[in-house]
Amino acid sequence: MDAYKSSVDFAEATAFLSHACYEQDKMALRATLKNKSILSGLLSRLSSCSSHGRVCVSPVLVAQRRNNSTSPKLKVDFNQSTGVAVMHMQNPPVNSLSLGFLTEFCIAVEKLEMDKSCRGLILTSSQPKVFSAGLDIMDMYGKKLEQYEEFWRAVQEMWLKLYSSNMVTIAAINGSSPAGGCLMSLSCDYRIMADNPRYSIGFNETQFGIVVPVWCKEAMTTIVGHRNTELTLELGLLYNPSDALKIGLVDQLVPEDQVLATATKTMTKWLAIPDHARRITKSMMRKPTIDKIMSIREADMQQYISFISKDSTQKMLGTYLEMLKKKRG
Numbered sequence: 001m002d003a004y005k006s007s008v009d010f011a012e013a014t015a016f017l018s019h020a021c022y023e024q025d026k027m028a029l030r031a032t033l034k035n036k037s038i039l040s041g042l043l044s045r046l047s048s049c050s051s052h053g054r055v056c057v058s059p060v061l062v063a064q065r066r067n068n069s070t071s072p073k074l075k076v077d078f079n080q081s082t083g084v085a086v087m088h089m090q091n092p093p094v095n096s097l098s099l100g101f102l103t104e105f106c107i108a109v110e111k112l113e114m115d116k117s118c119r120g121l122i123l124t125s126s127q128p129k130v131f132s133a134g135l136d137i138m139d140m141y142g143k144k145l146e147q148y149e150e151f152w153r154a155v156q157e158m159w160l161k162l163y164s165s166n167m168v169t170i171a172a173i174n175g176s177s178p179a180g181g182c183l184m185s186l187s188c189d190y191r192i193m194a195d196n197p198r199y200s201i202g203f204n205e206t207q208f209g210i211v212v213p214v215w216c217k218e219a220m221t222t223i224v225g226h227r228n229t230e231l232t233l234e235l236g237l238l239y240n241p242s243d244a245l246k247i248g249l250v251d252q253l254v255p256e257d258q259v260l261a262t263a264t265k266t267m268t269k270w271l272a273i274p275d276h277a278r279r280i281t282k283s284m285m286r287k288p289t290i291d292k293i294m295s296i297r298e299a300d301m302q303q304y305i306s307f308i309s310k311d312s313t314q315k316m317l318g319t320y321l322e323m324l325k326k327k328r329g
């Protein structure tokens with residue numbers, strides 16, 4: 001009975017949130033984001049009811065105003081005839097991964113995942129020069145413990161949704177992609193980056209006193225190996241595109257104006273492989289990492305909350321935020 005009620009609640013909440021997102025009902029989305037219990041419940045249930053199949057799974061005020069915006073943070077163009085969706089991130093100014101963004105993102109991916117006609121997802125940015133600036137530091141700074149928890153659950157969920165997707169996922173990296181932005185692209189099956197030496201990609205966290213979560217380390221190691229991961233994470237390295245290509249952090253560089261076209265062409269090649277064989281193989285490659293992470297998910301949450309709420313961490317984040325803002329003025 002309880003299980004039944006749960007699934008009814010889940011279906012209602014999913015339908016409600018999907019409506020809010022896809023009909024762009026701004027009021028509904030805002031109300032939903034305020035309702036922490038529905039949101040947390042939804043996010044955790046999305047993972048356990050997921051269609052992944054294989055996994056059951058001053059300056060401050062300015063930034064706050066920006067984060068409270070209720071305009072859609074994603075634009076999804078789904079082409080029924082090719083079965084490919086292009087997801088444009090549009091969370092100005094730098095596509096930071098805020099709670100609002102992550103919530104919208106998880107719902108959008110879940111919805112595409114459930115649509116059997118959607119076989120491929122290309123992730124790209126509508127913002128000039130930036131793919132994503134990574135996690136929104138404002139969501140990690142000066143908040144209450146329950147807000148840290150809600151945020152981190154959304155971060156974990158974003159990674160799980162993308163990393164375990166049945167769809168072919170291609171990151172069309174048309175700008176800088178530090179930290180969480182890099183994690184997002186590493187979760188895809190293939191990465192194409194604009195060959196512009198002004199752009200950078202990597203994990204700079206230690207440079208401002210933050211440590212990446214263990215699952216980020218795990219996922220990165222599977223792609224660029226232990227030594228490159230160790231150097232990148234310990235030193236907080238950001239790479240220009242050609243160095244990123246050298247260590248295998250991205251798969252291909254193309255001129256800036258050809259990133260999306262190349263992603264589309266590459267997608268066609270990937271989709272020529274019989275779906276079931278590709279999916280089973282993807283699962284075979286990724287399931288061990290996913291299982292490992294699922295088993296430590298709550299411990300990871302506790303570790304995050306304890307780390308992020310420390311005075312020393314907050315002080316470093318505050319200094320870093322000031323530095324980012326001063327850079328312009």
Ligand SMILES: CC/C=C\C/C=C\C/C=C\C=C\CC(=O)SCCNC(=O)CCNC(=O)[C@H](O)C(C)(C)COP(=O)(O)OP(=O)(O)OC[C@H]1O[C@@H](n2cnc3c(N)ncnc32)[C@H](O)[C@@H]1OP(=O)(O)O
Binds near residue numbers: 178210212308324327
């Ligand atoms: C023991 C361990 C246990 C568990 C794990 C514990 C902890 C893990 C915790 C956290 C993990 C975090 C991962 C992250 O992703 S942290 C985010 C890291 N990101 C960055 O450092 C990128 C910073 N941004 C930049 O480098 C640049 O903005 C840029 C290269 C992306 C773009 O440069 P531009 O020159 O185009 O733009 P800017 O002028 O720099 O920025 C415009 C505007 O945006 C604000 N901003 C930039 N990045 C962020 C961000 N990540 N979050 C929030 N806000 C951001 C910037 O301050 C400017 O604001 P104003 O317009 O001046 O107000």
